[in-house]
Amino acid sequence: MGNNRRVLVVWPQYLDSTLPRRLGRKLSKHYSVVKPTVDELLNACRELRLECNVDRDVRYSRVWYLGVSGRILVHGVEGLKKLSLLKTLSNKVRELRTLGK
DSSP, X not given: OOOOOOEEEEOGGGGBTTSOGGGTOOSOTTXXXXXXXXXXXXXXXXXXXXXXXXXXXXXXXXXXXXXXXXXXXXXXXTTOOHHHHHHXXXXXXXXXXXXXX
């Protein structure tokens, strides 16, 4: 049969505090970070030991004109809600920025 593993798609725009919610931000400004990149999200996933892939050739449809491209595909996150994952990633990106990684 097919692969039943759950895949969550994470766009950097979901965590971007400079975007309004109507343009794709999923988190409140309290949890969001300023202009996260795909590489920062990838590093955060690796630090959290999440299995993920990067898809750099796509653009988020609501803000395709901003020139930011890429998304993270997180695999095998059974029992974890997307909003919880986004908050965890946001906290890890913030932590990595302060450490200078």
